[in-house]
């Protein structure tokens with residue numbers, strides 16, 4: 001929906017939270033030339049430098065922030081409650097259509113950049129190509145293509161199975177050749193039938209082979225690490241970003257380990273805790289809304305209590321992890337697509353970060369400036385500053401003081417163009 005043929009756009013807003021972390025500034029304007037931000041400041045000051053042909057967009061009292069970044073998505077999966085076997089029974093063609101739907105949902109929710117964390121065959125690459133040709137709207141996208149996994153391992157149905165260092169190096173080369181922007185590897189079991197989430201699936205040497213080969217091609221690595229032992233190995237192997245970080249033991253219990261948290265802090269590894277995924281948070285939100293409106297059934301009341309108790313166990317592990325000065329390394333990610341995790345809800349992860357001790361303002365910085373740095377795009381996006389691409393979101397209310405405001409998107413801009 002291009003709404004502008006002018007090369008200059010001025011976006012005015014009651015508040016601006018620029019992603020750098022200070023308190024939001026009031027009565028601000030952003031001058032955009034072509035796709036980049038060229039000036040930011042008080043409305044009257046920007047007015048003086050505004051070219052006469054500029055289009056003016058006044059967002060009233062809304063709060064403008066950098067576009068949000070979701071570090072962890074599975075575009076080919078619908079997040080409609082089906083299990084992996086049922087979702088992967090879909091054809092590749094149906095999965096591409098699912099991806100097109102999901103991209104639009106995320107964009108409308110203010111998520112202007114995402115990482116596609118693993119799909120079958122060529123689906124991830126196809127979606128990125130469709131986006132770059134302008135066939136389908138969607139967030140700016142980095143793709144991993146297919147996740148590397150061991151024989152019978154988590155997501156083996158995506159068809160990038162590799163065992164041993166040699167095969168892993170070959171997989172990295174193949175993925176880079178096909179267009180992977182980064183490498184995703186499954187370092188432990190997961191929700192895929194036949195795998196054990198609490199057990200590691202690769203040796204340290206195998207993970208190191210993946211990281212070493214990826215780095216040769218200037219690609220970063222993200223490792224799926226639910227098992228505690230896989231977390232330790234990922235750090236030792238030089239993996240760049242750790243997904244989930246649950247401290248899960250083989251008996252399926254979460255047991256925080258300060259030694260591993262200390263290793264994580266020392267190594268500087270990025271961490272994407274995917275909190276809404278583990279806590280089944282969309283269901284908690286649904287049931288809480290029913291409770292608040294007095295329409296909850298007795299059995300649902302019981303279910304909500306159980307879900308909340310279980311969620312607390314995960315959130316407690318997260319709080320203890322954050323005690324190790326790891327807040328600046330946290331990259332919010334939704335894991336959208338799997339289980340009941342529908343697209344369009346990074347707001348849920350930001351709510352959960354606030355529950356583990358972030359302020360809403362810190363949650364915003366995590367989902368913008370810090371995430372941009374973690375995925376290697378901090379020269380281009382993540383803050384509202386001159387020189388950056390004009391990916392912006394506007395919210396009703398002030399998300400730096402009220403985390404619920406992240407759910408009230410009023411406008412989305414991509415490279416200076418209003419898209420929602």
Ligand SMILES: [Zn+2]
Pocket residue numbers: 072073074117335
């Ligand atoms: Zn995932």
